[in-house]
């Protein structure tokens with residue numbers, strides 16, 4: 678892709694890339710405010726805001742060769758979106774590259790998780806919502822079902838949610854409830870404490886970290902489809918990414934909704950979190 682259209686600094690060809698960025702402009706199961714389909718464009722645009730290095734990682738920090746795949750095609754039915762994301766992401770996973778997906782709504786994480794081997798990864802989400810319903814508004818592939826679909830594939834012992842403050846009684850009052858730490862406990866005990874609890878709880882070593890931007894408080898991230906008060910601070914999520922450290926194996930940022938983000942600040946935060954994940958992955962995988 679050309680300068681200004683691709684993610685800033687993502688100038689590597691596919692074969693020599695350590696990391697691949699994939700946009701998934703999909704929001705057709707959105708239950709409140711739609712518009713996340715515009716996020717891949719807005720987050721790429723926001724990526725030009727930043728310096729090439731983030732000095733807190735060291736002036737001699739290793740850098741990744743990053744390839745920008747572009748966007749998946751947009752489809753209405755989630756089944757079609759899933760096929761398209763599989764097509765985009767499976768080669769990169771097979772080739773051992775670090776994948777970074779820009780949603781779209783949270784349902785885009787489902788095919789990425791399914792593209793990994795059953796014993797390959799654990800999913801840790803940062804999300805206001807537990808998103809563990811069997812189905813929602815008639816679809817088992819809704820953005821409200823992400824952790825349940827991940828548990829189907831990886832096992833309940835390989836799914837964990839952080840920052841939760843919204844869940845239905847039918848999600849909590851069941852034996853196979855998805856384990857989580859609430860945003861309230863994180864505010865009391867710290868982001869690193871929470872991430873370490875999740876890292877200890879899951880069985881698989883490698884971690885796919887999925888950031889639903891609504892995990893962060895709407896004061897910092899207003900541009901999202903289902904904003905939920907009493908959320909995390911951006912620095913909490915930065916510390917969580919650092920705490921995953923060498924176990925980080927895949928990453929996405931979902932549910933940024935540019936039409937609800939008049940100053941663009943939510944897209945800026947999403948791009949900065951992507952940069953953070955790239956920096957942490959580089960520290961452990963490149964010298």
Ligand SMILES: [Mn+2]
Nearest residue numbers: 805806889891
């Ligand atoms: Mn959410």
